[in-house]
Amino acid sequence: MDDNKVRVLIVGAGLGGLVLAILLEKAGIPYLVFERAIKVRPLGSAMFVNCNILPFFEQLGIYDDVRALAKQVKYTQVLNHNMEAIGGIDASETEERSGYPSLIVQRPELYDLLLKMVPKDKVHMNHRVLSIKQDESIVKIRFSDNSEAQGDVLVGADGVYSAVRQSLFRQLQLKGELPKSDQQDLTYSHICLVGTTLPADPARYPMVLEDDCKHTILMGDKAPYSLWCFTIPGNRICWNLTIQLKKELSKNDDAFRNSEWGPEATESMCNEVKDFKSPYGGTLGDLIDITPKDLISKVMLEDKLFQTWTSGRVVLMGDACHKMLLSGGQGAINAMQDAIVLSNNLNELRGNKLDEISAALKHYQQSRYRHAEFNVNASKQLGKALMGQTMMEEFFRRLTLNYIPKFLVRKMLDRSGAYRPQSTILPSISERGIVKVLPQAVPLRHGATSSSSKCKDVDGRMA
Ligand SMILES: Cc1cc2nc3c(=O)[nH]c(=O)nc-3n(C[C@H](O)[C@H](O)[C@H](O)COP(=O)(O)OP(=O)(O)OC[C@H]3O[C@@H](n4cnc5c(N)ncnc54)[C@H](O)[C@@H]3O)c2cc1C
Known part of the structure; x- marks a missing residue:
């Protein structure tokens, strides 16, 4: 050393x-x-x-x-509350173009x-x-x-x-x-409940047997929610429920102080949302039932x-x-x-x-x-x-x-x-795929005392 x-x-x-x-x-x-x-x-x-x-x-x-x-994601399907497909994101070309799977x-x-x-x-x-x-x-x-x-x-x-x-x-x-x-305070306009199930029964959830990740999002109707489901190895299912709040809050708001966080709050939120429809059929409650309590968390989504x-x-x-x-x-x-x-x-x-x-x-x-x-x-x-619930957001989604x-x-x-920073401490690896990768950022050399605006950013432009 x-x-x-x-x-x-x-x-x-x-x-x-x-x-x-x-x-x-x-x-x-x-x-x-x-x-x-x-x-x-x-x-x-x-x-x-x-x-x-x-x-x-x-x-x-x-x-x-x-x-x-991991499982590879090639397609994300978005459903409305009637379980009808309203569109999707096709990532099937990603591996060929970028050289790496998603x-x-x-x-x-x-x-x-x-x-x-x-x-x-x-x-x-x-x-x-x-x-x-x-x-x-x-x-x-x-x-x-x-x-x-x-x-x-x-x-x-x-x-x-x-x-x-x-x-x-x-x-x-x-x-x-x-x-x-x-x-200014950090604000958040969504709260989220996330969990990972135990191995799910393939007779009930056949998608867990597929090699690729089945990534499906269901947009709620009466309640402003979106429920994201992913299959992961071991026949397990990860789910994220995101609820949009009527207005942005911060930790200093009374509404935050009055809301509950921690294990009891998580359990009470599970009870409130268990009847929401799941994109894999049935309800979110069916997924919650096969999810250990310590693998469920309630979080806020700041930005x-x-x-x-x-x-x-x-x-x-x-x-x-x-x-x-x-x-x-x-x-x-x-x-x-x-x-x-x-x-x-x-x-x-x-x-x-x-x-x-x-x-x-x-x-x-x-x-x-x-x-x-x-x-x-x-x-x-x-x-x-993918999470918004206002009319404008619905329009933007479509x-x-x-x-x-x-x-x-x-x-x-x-x-x-195109942005893929590599460590200069480890041996570098060659580029994969057909996408043009941005040049690597050069660290400030030893002895330099000025990181002035003349420093070049990774893509060659002046930072
Ligand atoms: C539901 C959900 C899904 C997500 N999905 C993705 C995803 O698919 N892909 C992705 O890239 N990102 C995802 N993210 C975001 C990702 O989790 C975070 O951006 C990431 O964890 C940030 O890493 P971090 O190391 O900066 O901070 P953190 O992971 O928050 O780690 C901070 C650590 O600091 C510790 N700490 C805090 N205060 C102190 C203190 N005073 N003294 C000592 N230690 C302290 C904490 O205990 C914690 O261990 C997701 C986030 C959520 C909530």
């Missing part, structure tokens, strides 16, 4: 924090991970992964393992696969960070038991209500350095892109700086892409000079911001088409699913599949 490398503190052992830890481990960069939970329970039962992240899994040597945990992977199993790649003594569970402090020479975090840790760089990978972000933003606001939009990702020695990644709706299936992919680009830049650093560290962290934000912004916006648009010419759909899929 090079003694001159920066010492990194990572807060949060979600998918983003874990991938960063794996890469720092490979690079021989000293790091520690602090996670508030005793055991991380990945939310969102199934996860979409595609050419935006599979090349990196190939670099890591886990591509075949991930495929074994997969629905079992999320807890993917998490365990990644967790195994980080030495146990580097991950400190049951450590809740409350606040941060930094100066010219060091950054410190304080935990809920009043203990502290210190390093050269602090990474907030602690999710949508990031304690690192809140502590950093308080300090920036006091100095008058926090942009207005970063001062926000923060402008400030870094200041001094502190940097944010994943949901902590860009929270997107689940409709695009891109939140975790973007958290992992952050980890790749951030670790590429950390790997160039030597010593503990604040100006070099700060420039490298800014360079990471410049390299990633526009891609995260694209996905926050794309997820919002897809959310309108338009999107039926009247966009095939060449345009192909163009949109090609565009979003």
Whole structure:
């Protein structure tokens, strides 16, 4: 290990924090991970992964393992409340064009696969960070038991209500350095109930025997809901029920404080929605009946892109700086892409000079911001088409699913599949498919103290 490398503190052992830890481990960069939970329970039962992240899994040597945990999605069918098809998304050409299939992977199993790649003594569970402090020479975090840790760089990978972000933003606001939009609360306009069944009876659910994932979405009628179902390996079914609220809420609203969260709230929501129709026939209650209680979660779906990702020695990644709706299936992919680009830049650093560290962290934000912004916006648009319940959204849905010419759909899929950041710490892998892949972002070289606007972004344009 090079003694001159920066010492990194990572807060949060979600998918983003874990991938960063794996890469720092490979690079021989000293790091520690602090996670508030005793055991991380990945939310969102199934996860979409595609050419935006599979090349990196190939670099890591886990591509075949991930495929074994997944089913391929070639078509998404959308039904109305009478179970009539109102359109669909055809992804059957994706593998040929992008070189990689679009997969629905079992999320807890993917998490365990990644967790195994980080030495146990580097991950400190049951450590809740409350606040941060930094100066010219060091950054410190304080935990809920009043203990502290210190390093050269602090990474907030602690999710949508990031304690690192809140502590950093308080300090920036006091100095008058926090942009207005970063001062506003996160809002959410959907709540969601997700679960994964035990192996389902093929006589009742024959689709579980199909090799490909049967991805079907049912739009509710009287209640403003959409119910997404996926089949995953092991004859199991993942389901996501999304309910659209009449108005946007934030955690500071009375309506939020009066609503319930946690296991009892999950159970009472299950009771309220059990008669909703399921796209696989029968009701959602039939699926809930074969889903273990601890595999059901009630979550809210926030959506926000923060402008400030870094200041001094502190940097944010994943949901902590860009929270997107689940409709695009891109939140975790973007958290992992952050980890790749951030670790590429950390790997160039030597010593503990604040100006070099700060420039490298800014360079990471410049390299990633526009891609995260694209996905926050794309997820919002897809959310309108696949979850929205207003008349305008219904109109937009029919338009999107039926009247966009095939060449345009192909163009949109090609565009979003062109971004595939690779780790410079691992041997690179050659490009697959016929889609033109964007050039790799170059990390800020060692000794540079300015990540100025002259820095080139991944697609060669000026950032
Ligand atoms: C229902 C659902 C379905 C989804 N489906 C997909 C999908 O198909 N594809 C996709 O790409 N994305 C999907 N997402 C989004 C994805 O889950 C997130 O974007 C992703 O998990 C973000 O990763 P992260 O590491 O940034 O944060 P998180 O996964 O939220 O991890 C943050 C970690 O930090 C810990 N932490 C929080 N505060 C502290 C603290 N103060 N001190 C210490 N530790 C702390 C938390 O316990 C947690 O373990 C879905 C999300 C939901 C809710």
